[in-house]
Amino acid sequence: MTQPQSTGPRTLFEKIWHSHAVVEREDGQTLLYIDRHLVHDGSARAFEVLAERGLKVARPDRTFAVPDHYVPTTGTRSADAIADDDARNLVKSLTRNAAAHGFTLFDLGDVRQGIVHVMGPEQGISQPGMMIVCGDSHTSTHGAMGAYACGIGASQVGHVLATQTLWQRKPRTLRITIDGTLGPGISGKDIILAVIAKIGAAGGVGHTIEYAGSAIRALSVEGRLTVCNMSIEAGARAGLVAPDDTTYQYLAGRPYAPKGAQWEQALAYWKTLPSDSGATFDREVSLDGAAIAPMVTWGNSPEDAAPITGRVPDPSVFDNAERRDAVRRALDYMGLTPGTPLSDVAVDRVFIGSCTNSRLDDLRAAAVVAKGRKVAAGVNAMVVPGSELIRQAAEAEGLDGIFRAAGFEWRAAGCSMCVGVNGDLVAAGQRCASTSNRNFVGRQGQGARTHLVSPAMAAAAAVTGRFTDVRQLLAN
Amino acid sequence: MQAFKNLDAVAVPIARPNVDTDQIVPARYLRKPRKLGFGDYLFRDLRLDKDGRERDFVLNKPAYRDAKILVAERNFGCGSSRESAVYALWDYGFRAVIAPSFGDIFFGNSFMNGLLLVVLPEADVAALIAAHEAKPGAHMQVDLAAQTVTGADGKTYRFDIDAYRKRCLLEGLDELAFTLSQRDAIAAFEQKHAAATPWM
Ligand code: SF4
Numbered sequence: 289m290t291q292p293q294s295t296g297p298r299t300l301f302e303k304i305w306h307s308h309a310v311v312e313r314e315d316g317q318t319l320l321y322i323d324r325h326l327v328h329d330g331s332a333r334a335f336e337v338l339a340e341r342g343l344k345v346a347r348p349d350r351t352f353a354v355p356d357h358y359v360p361t362t363g364t365r366s367a368d369a370i371a372d373d374d375a376r377n378l379v380k381s382l383t384r385n386a387a388a389h390g391f392t393l394f395d396l397g398d399v400r401q402g403i404v405h406v407m408g409p410e411q412g413i414s415q416p417g418m419m420i421v422c423g424d425s426h427t428s429t430h431g432a433m434g435a436y437a438c439g440i441g442a443s444q445v446g447h448v449l450a451t452q453t454l455w456q457r458k459p460r461t462l463r464i465t466i467d468g469t470l471g472p473g474i475s476g477k478d479i480i481l482a483v484i485a486k487i488g489a490a491g492g493v494g495h496t497i498e499y500a501g502s503a504i505r506a507l508s509v510e511g512r513l514t515v516c517n518m519s520i521e522a523g524a525r526a527g528l529v530a531p532d533d534t535t536y537q538y539l540a541g542r543p544y545a546p547k548g549a550q551w552e553q554a555l556a557y558w559k560t561l562p563s564d565s566g567a568t569f570d571r572e573v574s575l576d577g578a579a580i581a582p583m584v585t586w587g588n589s590p591e592d593a594a595p596i597t598g599r600v601p602d603p604s605v606f607d608n609a610e611r612r613d614a615v616r617r618a619l620d621y622m623g624l625t626p627g628t629p630l631s632d633v634a635v636d637r638v639f640i641g642s643c644t645n646s647r648l649d650d651l652r653a654a655a656v657v658a659k660g661r662k663v664a665a666g667v668n669a670m671v672v673p674g675s676e677l678i679r680q681a682a683e684a685e686g687l688d689g690i691f692r693a694a695g696f697e698w699r700a701a702g703c704s705m706c707v708g709v710n711g712d713l714v715a716a717g718q719r720c721a722s723t724s725n726r727n728f729v730g731r732q733g734q735g736a737r738t739h740l741v742s743p744a745m746a747a748a749a750a751v752t753g754r755f756t757d758v759r760q761l762l763a764n
Numbered sequence: 765m766q767a768f769k770n771l772d773a774v775a776v777p778i779a780r781p782n783v784d785t786d787q788i789v790p791a792r793y794l795r796k797p798r799k800l801g802f803g804d805y806l807f808r809d810l811r812l813d814k815d816g817r818e819r820d821f822v823l824n825k826p827a828y829r830d831a832k833i834l835v836a837e838r839n840f841g842c843g844s845s846r847e848s849a850v851y852a853l854w855d856y857g858f859r860a861v862i863a864p865s866f867g868d869i870f871f872g873n874s875f876m877n878g879l880l881l882v883v884l885p886e887a888d889v890a891a892l893i894a895a896h897e898a899k900p901g902a903h904m905q906v907d908l909a910a911q912t913v914t915g916a917d918g919k920t921y922r923f924d925i926d927a928y929r930k931r932c933l934l935e936g937l938d939e940l941a942f943t944l945s946q947r948d949a950i951a952a953f954e955q956k957h958a959a960a961t962p963w964m
Contacts, residue, residue, distance in 0.1 A: 307960075310953040311946060315928035319946065321953055323964050333798055333847070341940070358795070374795035418964060425845040425869055441873035442847035443939075451943045453950055457926075489782050490839035493865050523842060525868050546963035554963045589782045610781055610837060617780070707791045707844075716814070728786040728843060730809050 297564035299461055300530050301496045304436040304561070308419040310453060317455045324413055325448050326422035327353035327391070328404045329378045334423060334445035335385045344389060346452045351391035352413050355379045356403045358710050361672050361699035365396050375710065389449075402675020402701040405429040405643035409513060410675055412542025416531035416558040421448055426643050426725065427526075428519040432512035433539070434531030434561055436496070439520060459525045460494055460570040463563075465501040468577035473758045475653060476511035477645055477723065477742035479503065479575075480518040481583035485593040487573060492524030495571065498563065499529050503577030509538040510649035517644045518725050521590040530562035584630050584755050585727045585740040587618035592727070594630060596745070596757045602626035621729055622737050623717070630755050633739075637720035638669035638750040639732070640743050641699075642706035645723035646674030650743040651682050655690045657747035657761055663695035664753030669746075670697040672704040672712075696750065708733050721749035765878045767936030768908050771859055773832035775904035775915070776822055777893040783836055784843035785870060789852040791844075802848055803855035827901030835892050835904075836863040841870025850877045860906050862913060864889050875929050876939065880906065882913060882923045891917060908934060 298306075310319040325347075338345070345351055358375040359365070367383065370376040379396065386393035394400040394407060401407070405426050408414040416434030421427060423445035430437035440454065448454055464483055484491070497519050504512065512529045519527030529535075536555060539545045546554040581595035592615075594601070603615040603626065619626065624633065640646070640654050651673065663669045671691050673679035679701055682688055688698045705712040706724035708731075714720045716735025723746050724731075727738040741749065748758040793805040810821045818824045823831070834853070840863040841849060850873045853861070860880040874881050884892075895917035896902055902916035908930060914920045932939065943950075957964075 307957075311949050313928055315926050317926070317928060319943065319950075321950070321957055330794060330846075336798070372795070374797075378795055415964070417961070423845060425843065439845045439869050441845050441850075441869055441876065443876035444872060447940050447943065450940060451947075451950060452954070453943060453946075455939060455943070489842060490865055493839065493868060520843075523839060523867065550963040554961075557961065589784075591782075610779070613779075614781055709791050709794065726784075726786065726843060728784045730790055731786050734790070734809055734814060 297566040299563040299567045299569065300434065300498055300528055300561055301436060301461055304417055304419060305458060307417070313455070317457050319453050320419055320456055322421055322448050322452050322454060323350060323418040324408070324420045325351045326404050326408055326420065326427070327351060328357060328422070328424060329355035329359070329382045330357045331423045331442070331445050332378050332381045333442040334449060335381065337443065337446035338449055343450045345391060345449045348389050348391035350452060351449070353382055353386055353391060354394045354401055354404050354407050355382050355396055357703045357707065359396055359702040360710060361702050361704045361712060365700055367396060399676045399680065402678065403643045403646065403703055405517065406646060406674030406678070409433055409509065410542070410677060412539055412545030415539065415545065415554070416535060417561050421454060425520045426517050428524065429513050429517040429643055431519065431526050431528040432509060432516040434529060434535055434558065436526055436528065438526050459496045461498065462492060462495040462524070462571040462573065463498045463500055463569040465572070465574040466499065466503040466577045467501040467574070468503055469506070470503055470577050470580060471759070473582060473744055473762050474580055475742045475744065476507055476514035478580050478583045479577070480515045481585065481590070481593040481740060482575060482580045484518065484522045484590045485583070486575065487522055489521060489589045489591040490523045492519060492522035495524050497522070497524045497527040498569070499527060501574070501577070504529055505532065508649055509534060510647040513647065514644055518590065521725055531558045582742060582745050582758055584745065586622065586624060586630065587615065588621060588727055588729050590725070590727060590740060592618060593740070596630055596755060598630055600624045600626055600628045600630065631757060632754065634719070634754045635667060635721045635749045636718040637714050638667060638746050639705040639720055639722040639724065640670070640746050641672030641674070641704050642724035643674065644725045645743045646672060646678065648678050648681055650723065651678070651687050654743040654747035655687045657744050657758060658694040658696065658751060659690050661694055661751040663750045667750055667753055669695065669750040670699055670705070672699040673701050675701045694751065705732055707731065714738070721746045721755065765936050765938045768859070768878060768880055768933040770908060771832055771906040772903055774828060774830050774901055775833035775835055775896050776828040776831035777835045777896045778822060779837060779893050779897070781837040782839045782842055785841055785846050785849035785867065786843055788841065788849040789846065794846055794848050798851060801855045802852040803857070806852040806856040825900060830857070832857055832859045833904050833906060834858050834861045835889060835896060836861060837889065838864045838886065840866050842867035845869040847873045850874050850879055854879055862889060862892065875933065878933060878936065880908060880933060882906070884913070884921055884923055888921050891915070891919070
């Protein structure tokens with residue numbers, strides 16, 4: 289393992305890592321101090337571990353919780369309204385644990401409730417230079433704020449609750465530079481799908497990715513959150529974007545962002561964080577942003593992504609046997625014929641939501657396409673905002689009206705059809721254009737066929753009934 | 765956590781890459797209490813169809829039923845952080861998984877629960893998969909102290925493992941107890957950190 293020089297140019301990641309290292313163990317693992325621990329309704333097991341050992345939450349002031357996975361997106365928004373006993377118990381146990389341990393909870397019914405990875409940045413809880421963890425793999429999202437943010441498992445959640453620290457082996461660094469100007473209708477989602485198609489679903493294993501280049505700098509914070517969100521789908525431990533004026537403007541005035549003199553102090557510190565010129569990365573990859581087309585996945589791994597102008601691949605073109613088998617299995621599951629133009633593939637369902645693409649920018653991009661059009665006959669389309677605050681903001685600017693008039697369902701905030709554990713499922717054999725992050729077998733329901741796309745592409749699929757190059761709709 | 769004991773057991777090959785934790789345990793079972801056991805949910809939708817009938821999946825083959833060792837291709841355990849994926853493997857009876865690479869979070873989760881993950885080069889794993897596909901039900905030996913795996917091909921492969929992880933597995937030690945013994949260092953760090961970044 290390459291050890292960084294303690295002097296000399298350092299990367300953003302190295303600066304954060306070193307400022308959070310408490311001790312190092314003989315085997316080279318480092319005990320890292322955690323600034324923000326985010327908790328959701330799937331974290332119940334960790335509290336059991338704590339109770340079994342008679343331990344308390346070490347730093348309730350650094351712990352923030354929100355129910356998102358098991359919450360209903362229609363009807364009454366309270367835990368009591370959840371029909372499934374196990375799911376109701378999970379949501380209720382979060383409320384109980386918040387009261388018992390004294391950490392902050394944005395419970396169902398609170399306007400700040402939403403998907404944990406939407407809530408963190410929105411509340412200003414996730415800030416540059418922080419070490420952030422959450423018992424959910426898409427914690428990589430928060431890296432868009434210039435933080436080092438990692439998903440962890442239930443035992444590790446218990447460990448962080450009890451000690452506010454986590455053991456980690458230092459990952460290697462990978463810089464992905466995307467220069468050039470994105471074309472119209474191209475978003476952060478298309479960037480990250482193009483990245484994963486290039487480096488593979490295991491392409492980032494053992495690494496932390498820093499996204500750089502003019503195309504990344506030009507993205508809004510929302511777009512960067514989408515990119516960092518799917519770092520885990522490339523196998524990376526985390527994804528980061530250096531903080532800049534876009535980040536500071538986004539954070540200023542948010543409820544948990546620093547204020548007054550502390551803001552000035554924080555800002556001065558944040559400005560020291562970007563990777564020094566001359567800092568070296570273990571690996572470098574670059575992409576031409578101008579060449580990125582709207583992307584669609586056709587298989588059961590996020591690496592199975594292609595431009596909308598492409599076709600369903602023929603398994604026999606892949607050079608290794610393992611990959612050919614995987615592609616054959618995927619096409620069989622997905623009900624796709626090799627050689628079919630992706631734009632000929634018809635959809636049954638459309639889901640606009642998830643921690644990848646449920647922010648105001650995402651909803652606006654979808655609404656531009658939906659406006660004045662109708663959801664195609666036989667297609668069921670729904671929009672699930674990432675937080676109740678986003679839902680309110682979208683309603684204030686009339687987006688709900690645009691979606692409703694077009695025939696989309698307009699729901700309340702939660703993970704919803706991204707994973708379906710609240711009951712929002714895609715039926716077996718149905719094909720879904722989804723703005724979420726995983727097209728795994730059965731992810732949106734047993735036998736469900738998921739295609740990952742951007743919000744604009746999802747809206748385009750909804751109104752045409754098949755995958756459609758959104759650039760054609762934007763041109764009219 | 766249970767201490768790891770050397771294995772001399774059936775090894776089952778799952779010859780596919782990118783086996784995600786959604787496959788290992790489907791999301792609809794995550795809400796279940798840990799104490800009821802997750803073994804039945806392991807690879808549920810690969811093992812059984814919608815009506816509960818067995819599919820053509822390697823774990824259903826009689827020769828592999830008592831497998832305690834799983835051999836897989838690259839990026840095993842990628843995707844969701846669900847620790848239930850480890851509970852399902854463990855409760856079903858698996859004690860070791862061998863692959864060229866693993867999902868990062870799954871890797872940590874496994875060691876936290878006493879499940880040994882062995883990383884071997886792609887070519888070695890391919891040889892083991894071929895050997896155990898050719899001889900269904902053949903045993904494999906895993907010796908953690910010696911850091912070796914011996915497959916049905918009769919070859920012994922040496923693997924690397926973190927010294928600390930090895931000790932924890934061999935002695936059944938858990939990380940939290942060790943960290944709690946570092947409380948003073950954490951408290952000292954906390955003070956320094958709070959002084960340097962008061963807004964955090
Ligand atoms: S929206 Fe999907 S990926 Fe994101 S936290 Fe919820 S279930 Fe996980």
